[in-house]
Amino acid sequence: MKRKVTEIILRFLLWSCTLLTIAILFLILGYVFFQGLPHINLRFLTTSYAPGLGLEGVWSMIIGTLALMGLTLLVSVPAGIFAAIYLSEYAKPSRFLSLLRFSIECLAGIPSILYGLFGFTFFVVFLKLQFSLLSGALTLAIMILPLLIRTTEETLQSVPDSFREGSLALGANRLVTLFRIVLPSAIPGILTAVILSMGRIIGETAAVYYTAGTVPQVPLSTAESTRTLAVHLYFLAKEGLDQGQAFAAAAILILLIAALNLAAQGTANYFNRRLTGK
Amino acid sequence: MKLKKYMTLGVEKFFWLCAILSLLALLLILGFLLKEGLPPLFSIGFKSFLLGQRWKPLEETFGIFPMIVATVTATAGAILLGGFIGLFTALFLAEVASPKAARLIRPLIQLLAGIPSVVFGFFGLVLIVPWIANRFGGPGNSLLATILILSVMILPTLASISETALRAVPQEYREGSLALGASPMETLFKVTLPAAKNGIIAAFVLGIGRAVGETMAVVLVCGNRPQIPQSLLDPIRPMTSTIAMEMSYSSGLHQEALFAIGVILLIFIVALNLSVNYILRGNKDL
Numbered sequence A: 001m002k003r004k005v006t007e008i009i010l011r012f013l014l015w016s017c018t019l020l021t022i023a024i025l026f027l028i029l030g031y032v033f034f035q036g037l038p039h040i041n042l043r044f045l046t047t048s049y050a051p052g053l054g055l056e057g058v059w060s061m062i063i064g065t066l067a068l069m070g071l072t073l074l075v076s077v078p079a080g081i082f083a084a085i086y087l088s089e090y091a092k093p094s095r096f097l098s099l100l101r102f103s104i105e106c107l108a109g110i111p112s113i114l115y116g117l118f119g120f121t122f123f124v125v126f127l128k129l130q131f132s133l134l135s136g137a138l139t140l141a142i143m144i145l146p147l148l149i150r151t152t153e154e155t156l157q158s159v160p161d162s163f164r165e166g167s168l169a170l171g172a173n174r175l176v177t178l179f180r181i182v183l184p185s186a187i188p189g190i191l192t193a194v195i196l197s198m199g200r201i202i203g204e205t206a207a208v209y210y211t212a213g214t215v216p217q218v219p220l221s222t223a224e225s226t227r228t229l230a231v232h233l234y235f236l237a238k239e240g241l242d243q244g245q246a247f248a249a250a251a252i253l254i255l256l257i258a259a260l261n262l263a264a265q266g267t268a269n270y271f272n273r274r275l276t277g278k
Numbered sequence B: 001m002k003l004k005k006y007m008t009l010g011v012e013k014f015f016w017l018c019a020i021l022s023l024l025a026l027l028l029i030l031g032f033l034l035k036e037g038l039p040p041l042f043s044i045g046f047k048s049f050l051l052g053q054r055w056k057p058l059e060e061t062f063g064i065f066p067m068i069v070a071t072v073t074a075t076a077g078a079i080l081l082g083g084f085i086g087l088f089t090a091l092f093l094a095e096v097a098s099p100k101a102a103r104l105i106r107p108l109i110q111l112l113a114g115i116p117s118v119v120f121g122f123f124g125l126v127l128i129v130p131w132i133a134n135r136f137g138g139p140g141n142s143l144l145a146t147i148l149i150l151s152v153m154i155l156p157t158l159a160s161i162s163e164t165a166l167r168a169v170p171q172e173y174r175e176g177s178l179a180l181g182a183s184p185m186e187t188l189f190k191v192t193l194p195a196a197k198n199g200i201i202a203a204f205v206l207g208i209g210r211a212v213g214e215t216m217a218v219v220l221v222c223g224n225r226p227q228i229p230q231s232l233l234d235p236i237r238p239m240t241s242t243i244a245m246e247m248s249y250s251s252g253l254h255q256e257a258l259f260a261i262g263v264i265l266l267i268f269i270v271a272l273n274l275s276v277n278y279i280l281r282g283n284k285d286l
Helices: A002-039 A042-046 A059-090 A095-109 A112-126 A133-158 A161-169 A174-203 A229-239 A243-276 B002-044 B046-051 B065-096 B099-114 B117-136 B143-167 B171-179 B184-195 B197-213 B216-221 B239-246 B252-285
Strands: none
Touching (some): A002 B117, A002 B143, A002 B184, A059 A095, A059 A133, A059 A174, A059 B002, A095 B197, A095 B252, A112 A133, A112 B002, A112 B197, A112 B252, A133 A174, A133 B002, A174 A229, A174 A243, A174 B002, A174 B117, A229 A243, A229 B216, A243 B099, A243 B117, B002 B046, B002 B252, B046 B065, B046 B252, B065 B184, B065 B197, B099 B143, B117 B143, B117 B216, B143 B216, B171 B184, B184 B197, B197 B252, B216 B239, B239 B252
């Protein structure tokens, strides 16, 4: 009897915790969308931000976010992929390799505020890059490197060895095998990694704040400061000026993340289907 | 022919160079944070910095003990609450839910994990803080608000890593337990859960790291008063919030002291990572 009661209580707890998790998600989504979506219109999306002039749109933040994302990916994606290739295809187990892997784990664990502090002293002050798109992008590039390397490496390792052996047996050398056989089979996985990184970049605040700065302008060069959408939301929330705008910015951020998640899921599914040959 | 060989060699060296970028970046980060943060630790004094009760930048008094207490209590609360819900969600997804239900729920948890921290902070500020103020009194910006927001933020990480650990438990363990007459729940809590122990502990340690380092969500809901909280409803100011709040206008010794807080945070995070490494290595021996 007692056994049965415990059984029921545990089952109830398992169900309710899962339902609670889902409920929290929907509470956040529902509340932010309900309050924010009505404020999103073409005018809000396409005017710049100058409250003194009555302009309260997010155009420059959208462009700023996209520019920062583009520049970060430009630096980080090649470096991340090549690093993953080395780790997956060339590296032999050694002390040095464990150190390398440990440093990647460490980079992944460093909180974004510390990336902000580092980016500020190193890129902004020491290298004299000022608060700029470039400072922000270089800082974020280091930050997303672990995510890129790990996801890409997993993908490369899931490419069957028979592919490599077949190519080598046909007389192709290692490099040709890598670029003609292994990398093409890994492209969807690498895409997933890139899409997940985009999400990280869009949502990042602390590290951007102290490196790319906060000036709400469309950056015309990599040396100019800009303000991303997430940093803008932080400003609006902290100042408590206009909640409608803040809700709208939050809603846009969530929509972007949701779209990126769907895209990542889609590429992953495509990859699985192709691998299993269905 | 020779040229081709050199090119191949060059490309391989280039891959290697990209791989050691991570190590170089880590060394740069450590180097620069220590360069800025260690000298003030010595000039202020470790003891008066770590155990000092008062943080008064204008009087050049820098004691971060209340912030350490704030970080520790907020993290502990979040790991208890978020850890419990996250672990049970993982158990449900890995062992109880039908494959179809799990496939439906998993993307939702990923979405929760992907929501930017500043959105969590804003949500806490407009909904949870007023709710606490109305329901329990006080300013609303409090230890409780911080714990609630942090719990939600670490929950998806905990759930997904724990689920992976649970799924890695060999099916024979479960079958053996069931064949011996144990009920599904007994099997789950007495066989599967202990078998996935290392992975789950690693998930919790990572969750602690996330809670300790979280900044933008916390700074919006914690109340930012550097005091030792006497109750759940008191405003607090964790270490990360102090850096985020004051970095933009600080200078001189004040700014150096903020870097010193960064160094303390860094030491904490590296220690956590070392312990995860140690725990996971233990896992492989199983």
